[in-house]
Amino acid sequence: xxxxxxxxxxxxxxxxxxxxxxxxxxxxxxxxxxxxxxxxxxxxxxxxxxxxxxxxxxxxxxxxxxxxxxxxxxxxxxxxxxxxxxxxxxxxxxxxxxxxxxxxxxxxxxxxxxxxxxxxxxxxxxxxxxxxxxxxxxxxxxxxxxxxxxxxxxxxxxxxxxxxxxxxxxxxxxxxxxxxxxxxxxxxxxxxxxxxxxxxxxxxxxxxxxxxxxxxxxxxxxxxxxxxxxxxxxxxxxxxxxxxxxxxxxxxxxxxxxxxxxxxxxxxxxxxxxxxxxxxxxxxxxxxxxxxxxxxxxxxxxxxxxxxxxxxxxxxxxxxxxxxxxxxxxxxxxxxxxxxxxxxxxxxxxxxxxxxxxxxxxxxxxxxxxxxxxxxxxxxxxxxxxxxxxxxxxxxxxxxxxxxxxxxxxxxxxxxxxxxxxxxxxxxxxxxxxxxxxxxxxxxxxxxxxxxxxxxxxxxxxxxxxxxxxxxxxxxxxxxxxxxxxxxxxx
Amino acid sequence: xxxxxxxxxxxxxxxxxxxxxxxxxxxxxxxxxxxxxxxxxxxxxxxxxxxxxxxxxxxxxxxxxxxxxxxxxxxxxxx
Numbered sequence: 428x429x430x431x432x433x434x435x436x437x438x439x440x441x442x443x444x445x446x447x448x449x450x451x452x453x454x455x456x457x458x459x460x461x462x463x464x465x466x467x468x469x470x471x472x473x474x475x476x477x478x479x480x481x482x483x484x485x486x487x488x489x490x491x492x493x494x495x496x497x498x499x500x501x502x503x504x505x506x507x508x509x510x511x512x513x514x515x516x517x518x519x520x521x522x523x524x525x526x527x528x529x530x531x532x533x534x535x536x537x538x539x540x541x542x543x544x545x546x547x548x549x550x551x552x553x554x555x556x557x558x559x560x561x562x563x564x565x566x567x568x569x570x571x572x573x574x575x576x577x578x579x580x581x582x583x584x585x586x587x588x589x590x591x592x593x594x595x596x597x598x599x600x601x602x603x604x605x606x607x608x609x610x611x612x613x614x615x616x617x618x619x620x621x622x623x624x625x626x627x628x629x630x631x632x633x634x635x636x637x638x639x640x641x642x643x644x645x646x647x648x649x650x651x652x653x654x655x656x657x658x659x660x661x662x663x664x665x666x667x668x669x670x671x672x673x674x675x676x677x678x679x680x681x682x683x684x685x686x687x688x689x690x691x692x693x694x695x696x697x698x699x700x701x702x703x704x705x706x707x708x709x710x711x712x713x714x715x716x717x718x719x720x721x722x723x724x725x726x727x728x729x730x731x732x733x734x735x736x737x738x739x740x741x742x743x744x745x746x747x748x749x750x751x752x753x754x755x756x757x758x759x760x761x762x763x764x765x766x767x768x769x770x771x772x773x774x775x776x777x778x779x780x781x782x783x784x785x786x787x788x789x790x791x792x793x794x795x796x797x798x799x800x801x802x803x804x805x806x807x808x809x810x811x812x813x814x815x816x817x818x819x820x821x822x823x824x825x826x827x828x829x830x831x832x833x834x835x836x837x838x839x840x841x842x843x844x845x846x847x848x849x850x851x852x853x854x855x856x857x858x859x860x861x862x863x864x865x866x867x868x869x870x871x872x873x874x875x876x877x878x879x880x881x882x883x884x885x886x887x888x889x890x891x892x893x894x895x896x897x898x899x900x901x902x903x904x905x906x907x908x909x910x911x912x913x914x915x916x917x918x
Numbered sequence: 919x920x921x922x923x924x925x926x927x928x929x930x931x932x933x934x935x936x937x938x939x940x941x942x943x944x945x946x947x948x949x950x951x952x953x954x955x956x957x958x959x960x961x962x963x964x965x966x967x968x969x970x971x972x973x974x975x976x977x978x979x980x981x982x983x984x985x986x987x988x989x990x991x992x993x994x995x996x997x
């Protein structure tokens with residue numbers, strides 16, 4: 428048996444176990460939309476912890492994180508900073524959203540927003556923008572899986588086939604078991620990739636440099652610019668403080684607004700489960716540090732991969748490890764991709780049906796669940812199409828996706844906490860914020876960067892969004908007391 | 919045991935919330951411009967990590983401890 432065949436066999440074993448867990452976990456879920464999308468509101472702490480953890484340990488963190496540390500140095504630290512800032516508001520928002528979900532039967536966040544601010548246009552707008560934001564995200568996860576498989580099998584399994592097999596499996600268990608499969612496979616995959624991140628993150632610096640401290644001492648001597656905040660840009664120029672700081676702020680605001688994460692408030696068994704998840708979430712930020720060490724270990728390595736995103740499989744393959752160990756490492760990287768991708772595909776389909784279609788057409792619970800399943804396949808196919816058709820602009824699109832997603836934060840907070848907010852105000856704010864973000868993105872994309880201080884377009888959007896939301900709300904008719912109180916006074 | 923300890927210290931829910939919110943604001947100020955410029959140096963190495971990375975890791979650890987405190991305070995039985 429050749430080396431790559433042993434590696435492929437280990438990966439195959441991993442994929443079979445994942446599939447088995449995914450199929451097995453759906454047996455008990457009810458056949459309703461609440462069962463398929465919100466797991467009958469019965470996720471315990473272990474599962475919730477890894478579902479949220481998987482969001483941090485996506486292909487972006489597992490391949491992009493080391494890639495950033497390797498090529499952009501300290502710039503990667505922004506990924507560490509935003510997680511804690513982003514999760515803490517959820518300690519209060521999460522249980523409140525969960526209470527409203529139980530009270531009114533919500534399974535998506537647009538339902539919550541539009542419950543307080545009744546508007547089918549708003550619901551459709553949110554659905555379209557979230558799905559637009561989801562597609563590049565899913566595409567990146569699929570490419571990540573394909574990249575890993577192609578690299579470790581020495582090209583014997585090409586990117587398109589690797590992504591197809593990995594995501595074919597994701598598709599089967601998401602179709603069959605819904606969010607229950609997402610929860611339980613994420614738990615398995617989470618344990619798996621944590622082990623791998625720590626082992627490899629400590630093994631590489633020690634075997635190549637004799638220790639973590641020794642590695643950084645050498646980087647400091649030879650490439651000091653890498654270790655000084657805010658690090659470098661993709662082209663190797665020093666990054667701006669405006670770019671670094673606003674990346675933290677936009678990511679923190681946007682983090683829990685990603686529908687696949689926010690919607691998990693509706694899956695938790697109890698409010699205390701949600702709170703415990705928030706408390707434990709920063710541990711996942713700390714687990715990212717060894718992942719960065721993998722990237723830093725590549726900095727002074729004599730050879731370099733074809734692109735910075737390949738640094739993790741590149742270092743694994745060059746570490747002279749036994750084939751079985753390499754296989755396990757790669758399964759860990761696949762876990763990172765698949766555990767985020769399944770959640771994304773599931774949420775994108777659920778949002779399309781619940782927020783984009785249901786408000787306009789009366790459908791039975793059964794029909795909606797069927798339609799969500801059909802759309803999981805459609806979303807998967809579209810993302811797969813992009814994933815195999817090589818396209819650089821996707822990374823740019825993902826950064827912009829955060830700019831759109833963070834515009835969901837003001838309506839969510841207003842819906843639950845501000846009695847004076849009005850439907851007109853929320854629509855105006857959301858439209859103005861998203862429009863501003865899109866404007867600065869598009870002008871920059873076509874070569875004319877108008878952003879002041881290199882600020883992220885999502886932050887510029889928020890700076891317009893908030894005054895419009897507040898201003899328009901104050902000049903329009905307040906909502907009836909009983910209506911707004913059923914939201915702001917809940918819990 | 920722990921619960922009684924915190925109750926004996928008379929940390930009201932409101933106070934703990936205040937501490938956590940205050941810490942988060944400090945976290946934001948220390949990790950973004952201009953606060954982050956104070957901690958952006960790579961030397962000295964602490965536990966093998968460059969100072970800037972160690973500093974962020976320490977901030978996260980403290981956040982973890984404060985969040986645990988917040989949880990205890992929010993879920994304890996009303997006095």
